Amino acid sequence: MTLKIAVVTAGLSDPSSTRLLADQLAAETVRRLESSGREVDVDVIELRPLAHNLADFMLTGFASGDLEGALASVAHADAVIAVSPVFTASYSGLFKMFFDALDNDALDGTPVLIAATAGTARHSLVLEHALRPMFAYLKAVVVPTGVFAASEDFGSTNGGALTGRVQRAARQLVALLADEAPSRAQRPVKVTIDNPEDTPDFASMLAAASR
Amino acid sequence: MQFGVFTVGDVTTDPTTGRTLSEHERIKATVEIAKKVEEVGLDVFATGEHHNPPFAAPANPTVLLANIAAQTERIVLSTSTTLITTNDPVRLAEDYAYLQHLAEGRVDLMMGRGNTGPVYPWFGKDIRDGIPLAIENYALLHKLWREESVDWEGKYRTPLQGFTSSPRPLDGVAPFVWHGSIRSPEIAEQAAYYGDGYFHNHIFWPASHAAKMVRFYRQRFEHYGHGTADQAIVGLGGQVFMRKNSQDAVNEFRPYFDNAPVYGHGPSLEDFMQQTPLMVGSPQQVIEQTLGFRDYAGDYQRQLWLVDHAGLPLKTVLEQLDILGEEVVPVLRKEFAALKPAHVPDAPTHASLVDAAGGPRESTVHGVDDVTGKSPATV
Structure with missing residues (x-):
């Protein structure tokens, strides 16, 4: 079965060092998975083009335009790579807005590389x-190694320190995607309008309510 | 098919004048709107229930609806919604049955959970129990209207023994109930289980959401043996603003849209019209769009529009009702009727429910002890 990896990147400029780091992490992850015979499908989600949709989401409560597909892609991914620039000592507001828009159960059990x-x-x-x-x-399984890159990491090889961290983080992510790991399809589902058929039978809801 | 309006009773500043109605003015305007609904030939007026500013909707809709019942003769009075979560089902059973008598049966109601977290604790409840509250409370309400002597034990209120809710429903027939929910399939399931109606607000969210909920409700209605899926009782909301010339409608409505509660300061009017069922344009555009709802909701029984929110002045609202009554609804009535297959029922009314029950039944329960008011069932 093809593994789906969603890469969320909140860089604003072009070219963006955030995107660059995201690409390195994705490439290393794909390389390791493919070398062990896995098929991989990578979906890179740039948040900049979704900024207006995200602001609208905060006010209307529904995902418009490409945001709906982007949220679905992350929710259905077998693994997520999430990269944010640091703004004022934290993740960027845009990065947070995207995860605010995601259902709080969407990443339950999903391996995430930060x-x-x-x-x-x-x-x-x-x-x-x-x-x-x-x-x-968000109940995600976060890879132990997080990868942080400052400007100087892109300017010098520094003994390959950044590359080493990228490799270690990707290795840890891939380890979480071992064959025996439960796939998304096997996890309990939350009933939404997208899967109303999973709604419990009314008799059982009535029994549960009055218990 | 029934056509009407539903109001949320918001008291919003008119962005074009900076004027905000007093609660008194808003309440009296609401009564005027309801009377106008009857005057222009629409069928239904429904009011929301609210317990907090910026709303001047009744905390108990039966107070407003009884007043309107006294000033109208024909329209059906309904709610949008009655909070089944935070109200005691015993009070709902009593109040709406009483209203049925006052209104000669021109009453139905729509159950909703309410999505304002702070309201729940005001009534000793918790929003996290929203769905179980809706399920348990409605199960009791359903019983109170149908059984004279009720024994009950549940999780959310004190038990009842041999309790008789009074007055008994008019002619022995409970008011018809709709269940409103935007995105909780559990509520569509509940509506289907009882063979009640299902209503989708169909305003703030993409039409695709309404389509999914309606489809699920119809399937489950059939599953529970109330008829075929296309015989299920469906209602839709909608939001319109009309002028003869569509660009005039857009220009006039834009400041209200841009500053509206819920979606104001968000997407543009044009984007929102594309993303949701909002229609701002000519009466002809409203006709065409409304007929299109049938493409994804099937043949449905009730169409309610929101026409009085976001600070629109009463005069403008009454003009909108004139346009609906004169130009839009007569065409829709004809077109929808021509499209509807014979086996698809109309929305139930008091008269049709009485017929289905084999005629009116005098159901007064006479107390046996007028000192203690003890229920006859317990004597």
Whole structure:
């Protein structure tokens, strides 16, 4: 079965170092999966073009335009790679808005690799104090190694430190995608208008209500 | 098919004048709107229930509906919605049955859960129990209208022993009930189980959501043996603003749209019209769009429009009702009737329910002890 990997990247400029890091993480993950004979389908979701849809979502409560598909892609992914630039000591507002728009059960049990970029290494703990707790709330399985890249990491090889972290993080993500890991299809489903057929029979709802 | 309006009773500043109605003005305007609904030949007026500003909708809709019943002769009085979660089903059974008597049966009601978290604790409830509350409370309400002596034990209220809800429903027939829900299939399932109506608000969200909910309700209605899927009782909301010239409608409505509660300051009017069933344009455009609802909802029984929100002045609202009554609804009545197969029923009314029950039944329960008011069933 083809594995679906959703890459969420909140960089705003073009070219974007956030996108660059996201691409490195995705490429390393795909390389490792394919070398073990897995088929992989990668969907890169740039948040910049969804900014207006996200603001509308906050006000209307429904996903318009391409946002609906982007949210569905993340919700149905077997793994997620999420990369944000650091703005004012945390993930960017756009990054947070996207995950605010996602159903809180959508990432239940989904392996997530977290990464961030910033102008200075002094922000490196953002992964631990901002991204990791957010994904813990969303009940995701967050890869132990988060990848942080400051401007200097892109400018020098620094003994291959960034590359090493990318490789380690990708290896850990791939380990979570081992064959025996439960696929999305096997997890309990939440009833929504997209799967009304999973609604419990009325008699059982009535019995549960009066218990 | 029935046509009418539903109001949420919001007290919103008119963005074009900066004027905000007093509660008194808004309440009296609501009565005027209901009378106009009858005058222009529409069929249904439905009111929301609210317990907090910025709404001047009744906390108990039967108060408003009784007043309107006294000033009208023909229209059906309904709710949009009656909160089945935070109201005691015993009070609902009593109040709506009383209203049935006052209104000579021109009453039905729509159950809703209410999505305002802070309201629940005001009535000793918790929004996280919304669905179980809706299920348990309605099960009791359903019983109270149909059984004279009720024994009951549930999770959310004190038990009842040999309780008789009074007055008994008019002619021994409970008011017809719709269940409203935007996106909870559990409520569509509930409506289907009882063979009640299902109503989708069909305003704030894409039509595809309404389509999915209606389809599921219809399937389940058939599953529970109330008829075929296309015989299920479906109602839709809608939101319109009309002028003879569609560009005039857009220009006049835009400031109200841009500043409206719920979706204001969000998407543009044009985007929102594309994404949701909102229609701002000419009467002809409203006719064409409304006929199109049938493409995804099937032959349905009730169409209610929201016409009085976002600070629109009363005069404008009454003009909208004139346009609906004169230009839109007569055409829709004819067109929908021509399209509807014979085996698809109309929305139930008090008269049709009495017929189905084999005629009116005098159902007064006479107390045996007028000192203690003890129920006859317990004597």
